Amino acid sequence: MKKFGLIVAASALALAACGGGEESGSSGSSEEASKDIKLGATAGPYSDMLNQAIVPGLEEKGYTVEIVEFSDYIQPNVALDGGDIDANLFQHTIYLENFEQEQGMDLSALTTVPTAPMGIYSNLFDSLEAIEDGATIAIPNDPVNGARALLMLEAEGLVELDPDADVLQASERDVITNTKNLVFQPIEAGQLPRAVDGSDLAAVPGNFALAAEMNLLDALVLENMPDEYRNVVAVTAENEDSELAADLVEVVESEEFEAVIDAEFEGFGKPEWMAE
Structure with missing residues (x-):
């Protein structure tokens, strides 16, 4: 993948x-x-x-x-x-x-x-460019989805991962560059739709977003998944x-x-x- x-x-x-x-x-x-x-x-x-x-x-x-x-x-x-x-x-x-x-x-x-792709959602920022330094982002706490979230952030230029990291299980420990000094908050994936209100940003898997009646097109960015x-x-x-x-x-x-x-x-x- x-x-x-x-x-x-x-x-x-x-x-x-x-x-x-x-x-x-x-x-x-x-x-x-x-x-x-x-x-x-x-x-x-x-x-x-x-x-x-x-x-x-x-x-x-x-x-x-x-x-x-x-x-x-x-x-x-x-x-x-x-x-x-x-x-x-x-x-x-x-x-x-x-x-x-x-x-x-x-x-x-x-x-x-x-x-349904994972998306980065926010009730605080209206674009990735508007993300402030030190913003908090809730990400899935399971290895597969957590890695997906980090890979999406890397694709958008917000972080850089260690090139030797396992892309299927990359974690915050593998982040070597964090341009916005994002603060990661790993939580259970099913709780991420609620985290949109409690964090500055949240990376929500598509199935959970839809279950919470979120509009996929409201995401600041949607994952280009393999x-x-x-x-x-x-x-x-x-x-x-x-x-x-x-x-x-x-x-x-x-x-x-x-x-x-x-x-x-x-x-x-x-x-x-x-x-x-």
Whole structure:
């Protein structure tokens, strides 16, 4: 994931279990796979993306789709691995790869989708240029999102990081130049929307900003995240070549999908393939 930033506060979120059904899961690899499917997502923008931008295309292909919503970032993969859902949308590639390694799962990312970027918000300053010397900035206290925040600040010329630092886990200790003498206040990522009022600045991951009904376009700057930090549609590895997997990719790569994104998901950063 280069010099950039995200999850999604991923490794810190937890969630509720979902019900199973024999018609979902690994059945996707069968030649007579059922077209009654279950797709999982965390409640919020990615559940909305499934409902508004993906499900209509699948229904045109003959699928009957049930959306299963989760409240954390653990259960969507547990449910996928266990066959209780057929695909999910909630995580980026880095989180997916770390999760399956830690949990001994074999999951596959099919395609990358537009993702809500981290942004720097302020109720005190109206531009990065207006930031005063010694201003406080709340940043995520988890390694992944904290590094994203610092990388965004570096991209805007506000800090310089040690070139030998691990870009995926960079921390305040790796800041070697701090042009505005910013004072970092690491806090739990889910609390960052509230920190917009309590600090001069706050680096808020996009999913938490949207959950707090913040407007992404109100940010002083939005993260230009690398694709590794953009969310993906995932299936089990055994279903990577299934008819459903191919249909999911076709729907996401359609003009209809992009039209819904442009109309309903303003501020979401598009993956590289959509710019081609």
